[in-house]
Amino acid sequence: MCEISKELIERLSKATKVVVSTGAGISAESGVPTFRGEDGIWKKMRPEELATVDGFMSNPTLVWEWYQYRRDLMNKVEPNPGHYAIAEFEKIFPEFTLITQNIDGLHARAGSQRILELHGNILKNKCHECGQPFDDKINLDGGLPHCGCGGMIRPDVVWFGEMLPQDTMGEAFQSAEDSQVFFSVGTSSLVQPAATLPYMASRAGAYVIEVNIEQTPLTPISNVFLEGKSGEVLPRIVEALK
Ligand code: BV8
Ligand code: ZN
Numbered sequence: 001m002c003e004i005s006k007e008l009i010e011r012l013s014k015a016t017k018v019v020v021s022t023g024a025g026i027s028a029e030s031g032v033p034t035f036r037g038e039d040g041i042w043k044k045m046r047p048e049e050l051a052t053v054d055g056f057m058s059n060p061t062l063v064w065e066w067y068q069y070r071r072d073l074m075n076k077v078e079p080n081p082g083h084y085a086i087a088e089f090e091k092i093f094p095e096f097t098l099i100t101q102n103i104d105g106l107h108a109r110a111g112s113q114r115i116l117e118l119h120g121n122i123l124k125n126k127c128h129e130c131g132q133p134f135d136d137k138i139n140l141d142g143g144l145p146h147c148g149c150g151g152m153i154r155p156d157v158v159w160f161g162e163m164l165p166q167d168t169m170g171e172a173f174q175s176a177e178d179s180q181v182f183f184s185v186g187t188s189s190l191v192q193p194a195a196t197l198p199y200m201a202s203r204a205g206a207y208v209i210e211v212n213i214e215q216t217p218l219t220p221i222s223n224v225f226l227e228g229k230s231g232e233v234l235p236r237i238v239e240a241l242k
Contacts (some may be wrong), residue, residue, distance in 0.1 A: 026086075030079060061144065086098060100115060
């Protein structure tokens with residue numbers, strides 16, 4: 001079990017502007033497979049076939065089945081103590097921002113209010129052509145869903161090669177630059193532009209804390225690396241701050 005130093009707790013108890021940025025690792029203890037882990041979903045399916053526009057256009061049924069499979073899974077899992085600890089952070093720190101790469105909606109279910117979802121949300125759909133939200137229930141038995149404009153309906157997530165929502169990305173960059181403490185939790189720090197956020201924070205003088213079960217490319221520039229499961233490490237920090 002990693003040590004959480006008194007200095008770290010002192011620094012956190014004085015901090016006002018705190019940012020937490022999460023990746024798939026925060027949901028691993030809820031039973032949601034990560035992307036690159038042993039049970040990584042990309043081991044079975046190739047991301048270029050699935051999480052891209054070309055993949056969708058060339059095989060919309062396969063991509064829809066993949067997302068419906070993941071949606072069903074999300075409906076069967078619960079937030080874990082790591083998600084709940086981050087919801088507590090929002091009450092502890094005066095200016096708190098949660099940024100997530102995850103599309104699983106678990107942070108909101110754990111009670112986090114202000115969430116910057118960089119890559120969208122698997123529970124939402126939209127028209128691929130006109131971007132209109134599509135709120136009807138998806139039932140693939142009746143064939144692929146289409147919009148009134150004729151466009152194909154797709155999950156409202158950001159695929160590889162697609163731009164992130166500009167306003168959300170702008171807010172994320174700004175909060176990283178303004179932060180005094182920046183937590184990077186449960187991410188392999190490989191996917192851009194999300195992976196640049198902790199570097200921006202560090203360059204702007206923030207104290208970077210990485211929480212992960214293994215080292216990542218970010219580890220060498222982080223001020224402290226807390227090795228362990230986020231569902232165990234984060235609640236210990238909340239306890240120590242009470
Ligand atoms: C963009 C939504 C540009 C969909 C996702 C070459 C070719 C093509 C593109 C690129 C390229 N090189 C770079 C790029 C850009 C590309 C990119 O970064 N590729 C990577 C792979 C190199 N990025 C993009 O394409 C982005 N868009 O750049 O647009 C552009 C510019 C102008 C005009 C037009 C376009 C879009 C990226 C978003 C893709 N969408 N998700 C879906 O989910 O289906 S990405 C998806 O994968 C996730 O959202 C997340 O971001 C990423 C997975 O990463 P992690 O979350 O870190 O998960 P991972 O499994 O990797 O790691 C888990 C970690 O948790 C591990 O470290 C593990 O140790 C740890 N862990 C496990 N258990 C625990 C734990 N830690 C703590 N506790 C535990 N219990
Ligand atoms: Zn449309």
